[in-house]
Amino acid sequence: MQVTIKVFRYNPEKDKKPGYKTYKLDAIETDRVLDLLEKVKGYQDGTLSFRRSCAHGICGSDAMRINGFNRLACKTLVRDTGAKITVEPILGLKVIKDLIVDMEPFFENFRSVMPYFVNDEPEPAQERYQSPAERERFDDTTKCILCACCTTSYPSFWANDKYLGPAAIVTAHRFIFDSRDRAAAERLKILNDVFGIHRCHTIFNCTLACPREIQVTKAIGEVKMALVTGKLD
Amino acid sequence: MKTHQFEVIVVGAGGAGLMAGLYASKTAKTAVISKLYPTRSHTGTAQGGIGAALASEEEDHPEWHTFDSVKGSDYLGDQDAIEFMCEEAIPAIYELEHMGLPFDRTPDGKISQRPFGGHTNNITGKPVRRACHAADRTGHMILQTLYQQCIKNNVTFYDEFQVVDLLMVNPQTTGVSGATAGVVAIELASGEMHVFHAKAVIFATGGHGRIWEITSNAYSFTGDGPAITMRRGLPLEDMEFFQFHPTGIYKLGILITEGVRGEGGILINGQGERFMEKYAPTVKDLASRDVISRAIYLEIREGRGVNGQNYVYLDVRPESVNKYAALDGRKNLDGTPFVVTGEQILAKLPDIVDFCRVYLGVDPLTQPMPIQPTAHYAMGGIPTNMYGEAIKDEKNSLVPGLYAAGEVACVSVHGANRLGTNSLVDLVVFGKYAGLRAAEFAKGASYQPLPPDPAEFAHAQFDQFLTSDGTENAFDIAREMKKVMFDDMGIFRSGKGMQNALKKVRELQARFKHVRVADSGKIFNMELINAWELGNLLDLAEVTTVSAIARTESRGGHSREDYPDRDDKKWLKHTMAYLRPNGKIDLKYKPVVITKYEPKVRTY
Ligand SMILES: Cc1cc2nc3c(=O)[nH]c(=O)nc-3n(C[C@H](O)[C@H](O)[C@H](O)COP(=O)(O)OP(=O)(O)OC[C@H]3O[C@@H](n4cnc5c(N)ncnc54)[C@H](O)[C@@H]3O)c2cc1C
Ligand code: SF4
Numbered sequence: 001m002q003v004t005i006k007v008f009r010y011n012p013e014k015d016k017k018p019g020y021k022t023y024k025l026d027a028i029e030t031d032r033v034l035d036l037l038e039k040v041k042g043y044q045d046g047t048l049s050f051r052r053s054c055a056h057g058i059c060g061s062d063a064m065r066i067n068g069f070n071r072l073a074c075k076t077l078v079r080d081t082g083a084k085i086t087v088e089p090i091l092g093l094k095v096i097k098d099l100i101v102d103m104e105p106f107f108e109n110f111r112s113v114m115p116y117f118v119n120d121e122p123e124p125a126q127e128r129y130q131s132p133a134e135r136e137r138f139d140d141t142t143k144c145i146l147c148a149c150c151t152t153s154y155p156s157f158w159a160n161d162k163y164l165g166p167a168a169i170v171t172a173h174r175f176i177f178d179s180r181d182r183a184a185a186e187r188l189k190i191l192n193d194v195f196g197i198h199r200c201h202t203i204f205n206c207t208l209a210c211p212r213e214i215q216v217t218k219a220i221g222e223v224k225m226a227l228v229t230g231k232l233d
Numbered sequence: 234m235k236t237h238q239f240e241v242i243v244v245g246a247g248g249a250g251l252m253a254g255l256y257a258s259k260t261a262k263t264a265v266i267s268k269l270y271p272t273r274s275h276t277g278t279a280q281g282g283i284g285a286a287l288a289s290e291e292e293d294h295p296e297w298h299t300f301d302s303v304k305g306s307d308y309l310g311d312q313d314a315i316e317f318m319c320e321e322a323i324p325a326i327y328e329l330e331h332m333g334l335p336f337d338r339t340p341d342g343k344i345s346q347r348p349f350g351g352h353t354n355n356i357t358g359k360p361v362r363r364a365c366h367a368a369d370r371t372g373h374m375i376l377q378t379l380y381q382q383c384i385k386n387n388v389t390f391y392d393e394f395q396v397v398d399l400l401m402v403n404p405q406t407t408g409v410s411g412a413t414a415g416v417v418a419i420e421l422a423s424g425e426m427h428v429f430h431a432k433a434v435i436f437a438t439g440g441h442g443r444i445w446e447i448t449s450n451a452y453s454f455t456g457d458g459p460a461i462t463m464r465r466g467l468p469l470e471d472m473e474f475f476q477f478h479p480t481g482i483y484k485l486g487i488l489i490t491e492g493v494r495g496e497g498g499i500l501i502n503g504q505g506e507r508f509m510e511k512y513a514p515t516v517k518d519l520a521s522r523d524v525i526s527r528a529i530y531l532e533i534r535e536g537r538g539v540n541g542q543n544y545v546y547l548d549v550r551p552e553s554v555n556k557y558a559a560l561d562g563r564k565n566l567d568g569t570p571f572v573v574t575g576e577q578i579l580a581k582l583p584d585i586v587d588f589c590r591v592y593l594g595v596d597p598l599t600q601p602m603p604i605q606p607t608a609h610y611a612m613g614g615i616p617t618n619m620y621g622e623a624i625k626d627e628k629n630s631l632v633p634g635l636y637a638a639g640e641v642a643c644v645s646v647h648g649a650n651r652l653g654t655n656s657l658v659d660l661v662v663f664g665k666y667a668g669l670r671a672a673e674f675a676k677g678a679s680y681q682p683l684p685p686d687p688a689e690f691a692h693a694q695f696d697q698f699l700t701s702d703g704t705e706n707a708f709d710i711a712r713e714m715k716k717v718m719f720d721d722m723g724i725f726r727s728g729k730g731m732q733n734a735l736k737k738v739r740e741l742q743a744r745f746k747h748v749r750v751a752d753s754g755k756i757f758n759m760e761l762i763n764a765w766e767l768g769n770l771l772d773l774a775e776v777t778t779v780s781a782i783a784r785t786e787s788r789g790g791h792s793r794e795d796y797p798d799r800d801d802k803k804w805l806k807h808t809m810a811y812l813r814p815n816g817k818i819d820l821k822y823k824p825v826v827i828t829k830y831e832p833k834v835r836t837y
């Protein structure tokens with residue numbers, strides 16, 4: 001089949017303002033949008049720039065707005081998009097070139113929630129024990145690949161990139177509910193203080209956007225509950 | 234051009250690079266440079282597990298792990314290094330756990346382990362539970378955990394900086410390189426060249442599986458590290474050995490972990506037969522990867538692919554798993570028969586189920602998965618000893634200040650064929666030692682002088698893409714390389730086919746000189762970067778093929794139809810390939826280290 005792919009283009013070295021370019025190419029239903037971008041780059045316009053690496057939805061490089069929704073280009077097939085495809089950078093982060101945005105504010109938020117395991121008790125010679133149920137408690141949020149699909153689908157983030165955003169809260173959740181970790185209280189304090197969690201209006205944008213199918217809204221809800229009750233169950 | 238100074242520079246932020254960075258930064262001023270944001274590294278895609286003889290649930294010993302790895306390597310692995318790795322694997326896993334890595338757990342709270350190809354109980358010969366896992370995203374959890382620890386410990390990063398050259402004192406002049414002085418890198422966001430003046434440099438840039446058409450490897454696996462060191466006169470070891478993983482998604486190459494077979498999945502040909510019974514009567518679907526990939530290839534060649542096509546089925550439907558488990562008499566640890574439900578499979582292999590649903594429209598709980606072997610892992614690479622110190626000749630002389638760890642390195646612990654779960658072990662064990670040794674070296678060394686124009690060689694390599702006549706297209710060249718390498722330098726090889734591949738690769742190298750990039754900008758000029766990466770792949774394809782043609786035997790991942798047997802008299806040795814200043818590739822050899830295990834015939 002023939003598909004038309006309309007791509008947001010902006011090269012600050014040349015263009016006064018951003019625009020769109022449209023490319024036509026042959027595709028099959030099982031082609032990934034990433035495959036199409038690669039083909040455009042290879043044969044129609046080498047100057048098109050975007051990030052990618054794993055090509056199967058695990059590394060988190062290629063979050064884009066595809067037909068208006070935040071998606072990974074490598075996990076979105078022509079089967080899902082149909083023959084008319086529009087590809088734009090994710091919103092709320094500065095465009096550096098074409099589909100590449102400045103991820104630094106996103107990672108800064110990630111780093112601000114103590115995104116690392118804390119337990120200063122003496123280390124046992126072997127593993128710290130954890131029951132399968134305790135392990136299961138935070139399983140969902142360990143899947144996050146920091147792609148930013150959730151955070152940049154979020155109106156509060158577009159308005160203010162200091163707003164922590166769902167991804168940072170998902171990361172905090174992964175540690176707060178880990179029975180081996182000892183810094184839950186500190187993390188909750190951070191989440192409470194800085195432009196925190198209370199702005200979440202549970203509109204589920206973020207859950208729908210997550211390519212890892214993490215129950216983002218649920219995780220945020222659980223963190224919120226822990227803040228209110230001071231309990232972690 | 235900016236110049237920075239660090240005692241230790243780590244190139245690469247995957248499992249090996251982060252581990253090296255964590256350890257080196259404890260005592261030396263260290264920076265980690267990575268072309269990808271660290272969490273995008275390929276380590277994150279590793280699925281099935283990381284091996285160590287923890288004996289969480291059943292008897293196991295590092296000696297068994299060692300023997301299995303030696304046998305898996307088809308006796309080409311250096312036995313002292315393998316023994317070291319298998320012993321160090323145990324504390325390494327506990328260290329990862331202490332860093333917070335969320336391993337799956339046994340009912341009594343210990344780290345859970347699953348069977349994996351080639352890992353056995355050395356007494357019964359049956360599969361043993363040795364692979365520690367976090368569902369089917371073990372690599373993701375390792376990468377995240379190590380990166381999180383780097384944040385905690387304030388490790389310095391240069392993200393999205395691509396290293397393009399290694400600076401040495403007297404490179405190439407004598408054919409033997411001198412001491413390390415640093416690296417040159419391009420900052421992708423600005424296109425500027427930066428010089429990193431360093432006492433020690435650790436390469437941890439991963440593999441080069443993008444040489445082949447069907448591959449499990451990321452776009453970023455372009456072999457930058459070995460291409461850079463080779464151009465500086467350093468040898469590459471055992472490049473003819475590249476692993477084809479038996480189970481890639483048909484046509485796409487996306488990996489379906491061996492963990493699927495560890496959980497009871499079986500391979501079925503077009504006639505509905507469980508064909509591995511013929512090829513590996515004892516461990517069947519859990520034989521070593523090279524053995525299974527060849528079996529699949531033979532089934533397909535003899536017309537027993539599914540519907541006459543180039544694929545077979547991997548079947549993990551609960552009814553199939555249970556049927557064959559009953560036939561095998563497979564038992565749980567408590568002696569009850571092994572039985573699984575769809576939910577249990579989904580819980581253990583969620584990502585695999587997701588990949589199949591998304592990319593194939595197939596639900597593996599109710600339909601078998603179409604699979605074919607896929608290019609997967611580089612056993613060869615930058616030669617090192619078992620402390621990550623780079624080696625420059627057949628006598629194992631060291632290159633002062635140069636280190637390598639992870640898939641880019643050849644220690645050699647994987648020999649002619651790597652066992653599943655042993656790469657992740659390799660990353661954490663040798664990443665750590667490379668970091669420690671580099672920091673120790675840096676304490677006792679001074680900075681080597683930088684050459685007058687440190688970026689000269691790097692500029693020369695990039696300028697060609699802006700000035701050539703532009704009569705060739707890089708994508709066409711890449712496509713043709715991948716095809717010929719998959720057809721003629723794949724699972725089965727022959728003298729004639731390999732000669733054909735070499736001729737073609739050399740023709741492509743010549744055509745490559747005519748590639749011109751359209752993008753003349755500086756900011757994220759990915760076209761320019763990708764062109765340079767293609768040059769790396771072409772050069773590595775050439776070394777791989779030259780090394781393979783010379784080896785007139787079959788061993789592990791290198792399987793020749795014209796020389797079907799292993800020949801220990803002539804070929805129990807490592808290849809050391811050098812790119813000489815005149816452009817010729819020169820092959821030398823060095824002995825394999827044998828300690829306890831004399832080579833034996835390899836059956837599974
Ligand atoms: C799909 C898949 C599944 C796997 N499953 C398993 C498994 O279950 N068990 C197992 O043991 N092994 C597995 N492996 C193998 C294992 O994951 C890899 O061998 C290993 O992760 C490689 O790690 P690394 O640290 O060497 O490289 P990577 O993690 O790939 O890191 C390479 C780093 O180098 C950087 N880099 C590269 N070139 C440059 C440059 N020029 N300049 C700057 N930076 C650069 C990259 O940005 C990246 O940070 C799997 C591999 C794949 C592909
Ligand atoms: S929670 Fe989901 S959408 Fe958000 S960053 Fe993580 S993986 Fe991406």
Ligand code: FES
Pocket residue numbers: 051052053054055056057058059060061062072073074075
């Ligand atoms: S390229 Fe890795 S997630 Fe899409």
